[in-house]
Amino acid sequence: MSQPSFTRLSELPEELAIFPLPGALLFPRWQLPLNIFEPRYLNMIDDVIQDMRMIGMIQSVGGSKAKPDVAHTGCAGRITAWSETGDGRYLITLTGIARFDVKEELSVMTPYRQVVPDWAPYEADLKDVPDSKLPDRSRLVSALHDYTEAHDMSTDWSAVEEAPLETLVNALCSGCPFSVMEKQALVEAPTLKDRTETLITLLEMDVSGEDGGTLQ
Numbered sequence: 001m002s003q004p005s006f007t008r009l010s011e012l013p014e015e016l017a018i019f020p021l022p023g024a025l026l027f028p029r030w031q032l033p034l035n036i037f038e039p040r041y042l043n044m045i046d047d048v049i050q051d052m053r054m055i056g057m058i059q060s061v062g063g064s065k066a067k068p069d070v071a072h073t074g075c076a077g078r079i080t081a082w083s084e085t086g087d088g089r090y091l092i093t094l095t096g097i098a099r100f101d102v103k104e105e106l107s108v109m110t111p112y113r114q115v116v117p118d119w120a121p122y123e124a125d126l127k128d129v130p131d132s133k134l135p136d137r138s139r140l141v142s143a144l145h146d147y148t149e150a151h152d153m154s155t156d157w158s159a160v161e162e163a164p165l166e167t168l169v170n171a172l173c174s175g176c177p178f179s180v181m182e183k184q185a186l187v188e189a190p191t192l193k194d195r196t197e198t199l200i201t202l203l204e205m206d207v208s209g210e211d212g213g214t215l216q
């Protein structure tokens with residue numbers, strides 16, 4: 001299946017189906033595998049596959065289970081791989097395209113929710129991060145070393161040193177057991193450098209025993 005290629009905001013949809021899910025983070029150029037089994041989201045996949053194959057991943061932040069409150073900012077991804085299981089589930093892979101703010105939620109007849117996205121604050125997401133704007137790997141590795149030692153975790157340090165920096169940052173943001181609020185701070189960090197600084201802060205707060213829930 002073709003990989004997504006968007007270079008201008010005008011190429012992105014004016015309306016977007018959203019998938020509220022706490023703890024599941026998507027970033028530009030990052031891939032997120034999902035197991036879809038709820039009927040409303042199976043319906044969503046059927047619909048978006050016939051169009052731009054675009055879904056907005058966004059964290060739920062309270063409210064009812066049927067219609068949870070959602071964060072102000074999420075990240076849209078394009079379905080770049082999918083298969084259907086024998087019991088009717090979809091196994092999909094989303095590739096992150098760009099983040100968005102929720103401008104308004106639409107009144108729709110579909111069982112899944114749809115919003116009007118505001119892409120403008122995240123135009124830079126459509127471009128690769130230039131080397132001159134990459135964060136300092138050594139500070140991140142140092143914070144990660146202290147974090148893994150504190151939690152007695154084994155780590156493949158050669159992979160940490162060799163992985164592309166954006167891939168490493170996104171993997172840690174997605175994989176570390178941060179709270180919903182803390183993960184939302186990572187999503188909303190304006191640049192990769194800011195995301196890395198926020199990640200380092202969260203790792204250091206955990207090691208020092210500070211209350212990460214105070215991060216706003």
